[in-house]
Amino acid sequence: MTGSDAPTGPRRSEDTQRRFDAVFCDVDGCLSPEFFGPADPATLAKVSEHNRRAHETGDVPPLTLCTGRPLPFADCMARIVGVRSLPIVCEGGAWLLDPTTYQWELDPGLTDEHLAFARDFGRWAVDAFPGAYLEAGKTASVTIFHAEGPAFLRERVLPSVEREIGARGAPFHAAMTWTCINVEATCVSKATGLDRAIARAGLDPARLAGIGDTMSDLPIRQRVAYFGCPANASDAIKSHADYVSPHERADAVLDILSRL
Ligand SMILES: [Mg+2]
Known part of the structure; x- marks a missing residue:
């Protein structure tokens, strides 16, 4: 050409x-x-x-x-x-x-199990915290927002999210940003x-x-x-x-x- x-x-x-x-x-x-x-x-x-x-x-x-x-x-x-x-x-x-x-x-490094966990964990978060909603378009990670804002997420949601990841033994971790919680595969x-x-x-x-x-x-x-x-x-x-x-x-x- x-x-x-x-x-x-x-x-x-x-x-x-x-x-x-x-x-x-x-x-x-x-x-x-x-x-x-x-x-x-x-x-x-x-x-x-x-x-x-x-x-x-x-x-x-x-x-x-x-x-x-x-x-x-x-x-x-x-x-x-x-x-x-x-x-x-x-x-x-x-x-x-x-x-x-x-x-x-x-x-x-991301497997079907990672993708399934991300999908299921997003559903769990929305059910567990009324007012929570997810950033659309993510497939291998979960981004959680809440109608009450970032302070509510940090104080009331993040500790439970971290406990739940641990309880499920998933190779993921959670971190707070300015506005939301990101749950991402550790790999x-x-x-x-x-x-x-x-x-x-x-x-x-x-x-x-x-x-x-x-x-x-x-x-x-x-x-x-x-x-x-x-x-x-x-x-x-x-x-x-x-x-x-x-x-x-x-x-x-x-x-x-x-x-x-
Ligand atoms: Mg930036």
Whole structure:
């Protein structure tokens, strides 16, 4: 195939003088608000423009996503910010989405038993805690919200969730985020998802950058040579950053990209 429709990947480091070959970016709190609310389409369009430039000229590193959000959400966000060829890590590492083939790959360590536990445990949580509801779209993990809000989840729900996981002897663990409880298989994480993405794309960690806003993004920090945070990031993850932008969310992502 020739011409403008040829399926070319991003230019590689040997073609250019750029310092980094890829940027792995968290979504909530980085490209979009942590709580539900409008994202900033003008800023996201600039991120997409960055990815277009990365694809066409190779003089800047393309950005892809590493998120706890389910695959359909990540698929949509990846299109908005113009991800073209780099794998997308979603559902906290459970899934990898390869945009070059448009194939979804479940972590090979996840079994039918893991998927059945996630499905059954979500049902248990909704029944056990009136007012609880689940994030739709997750298949290998469970994200529990509650009408009473995060404080109620932390104090009244999380201890029971942890006890129930233990009682069932399931290879899962529970963790509280800003807004919800994530129940995830112990064998997968953003770390394992990133490792799969890096291997699949043939990337060199010494030539990677990353962006994140909470300690759940520490695996990004640990796999990249340069890590930036938005101003709205938690103090804990800021202490691991090479650079903390004075800007928030997507404006910070643009700021960090401009420094690479
Ligand atoms: Mg985040």
